[in-house]
Amino acid sequence: MSHLFxxxxxxxxxxxxxxxxxxxxxNGKEYLDFTSGIGVCNLGHRPQNVYETVKKQLDQFWHVSNLFPVSIQEEAANLLATSSGLDFVFFANSGAEAxxxxxxLARKATGRNKIITFQKSFHGRTFATMAATGQDKVKTGFGPMLESFVYVPFNEIESLKKEMGNDVAAIMLEIVQGEGGINVVQEDFLDEIGKLCTQYGALLIIDEIQTGIGRTGKSFAFKHFNIKPDIxxxxxxxxxxxxxxxxxGKHELGEYFTPGSHGSTFGGNPISISAAIATMKTIFQASFLKEIEEKSQLLFKKLNEQVSKLSIVKDIRGLGLMIGIELTQEVxxxxxxxxxxxxxxLSAGEQVIRLLPPLNVSNDEIDQAVELLIQVLKR
Incomplete structure (x- = not known):
């Protein structure tokens, strides 16, 4: 028997x-991987520059705790702050922890408890992030959820306006709902969110767990829009x-995350930090981001011309190299x-195929993937 849960x-x-x-x-079979470890291996498996940087750090030290200043944490934080246009960084171990x-941070900084999220959203499986998620299936069997989260339909501004008030700490959303079906935020909806946050003094939290670090052709997906998040x-x-x-987070939030207010034993681990630095130095280059946009255009063109016409295909949508193919049946x-x-x-819900190829995928590999999709979807 397996001893894994x-x-x-x-x-x-x-x-x-x-x-x-x-x-x-x-078993010896080779696969073309368009999952990237669920959007993790954005440079593909075992990229050489990351390997070399991690190996160098392994020969120095692995862990000392956050009682010590670690200069590479500052380097990684600077890359994130500069690319996002924000100021302060806290390192954790996962998306749910982030x-x-x-x-x-939002609750402490505003002194408020209510946070608005969206139906079909996904923010994690810890108790708070499970409560923040707008999908009942992740909550089944775990008893009462953490209070003060409210879920409204995605891209429906009137529903959001009805929930806004001076008791709202934050609005939290994904630019592209990944687990919820590859649903892209509408520009006018995001504009209205920004205005509502300003009007009521609420913070705007953008969850870039899956969309960030080049996945959509920008360093962060919110950069496709005229919006500035707080977190x-x-x-x-x-x-x-x-x-x-x-x-x-923005500079004004620094006073709310002070010594003792938050922390992590492994957050900012030197091995992971070294990998992050090497990853960002590659992906955040303007030429690399431009190549992602070009590959996205090519993949969308082929999907729209060759796959969308198949009777089983209902819709093709997404942003950058985060693409959903909605079908008329379970995937x-x-x-x-x-x-x-x-x-x-991958899947993204019951009827959506999710494509998350490495950002450095070749044109030939895009052709190969489309041909295989057509071959199977025509059956």
């Missing part, structure tokens, strides 16, 4: 070796597979067929 519905593919976009299973920190959370793609998350069996053909993809 059965919390995951694991696939039949056990990895043996992975490099770039390719994953080799223990969102927990953001929730605590941004990031994780997945930040460490190229090493566990790390971060809360990024579970289709994901299995795609794996049988050598393509690894």
């Amino acid at each position: 059965p919390t995951y519905q694991r696939w039949e593919v056990e990895p043996k070796l992975a490099k770039g976009t390719k994953l080799l299973a223990v 969102n927990e920190g953001a929730i605590k 941004v959370t990031v994780a997945k793609g930040l460490g190229s597979g090493f566990p790390i998350g971060a809360v990024i 579970g069996p289709i994901l299995k067929e795609l794996r049988d053909e050598g393509l690894l993809v």
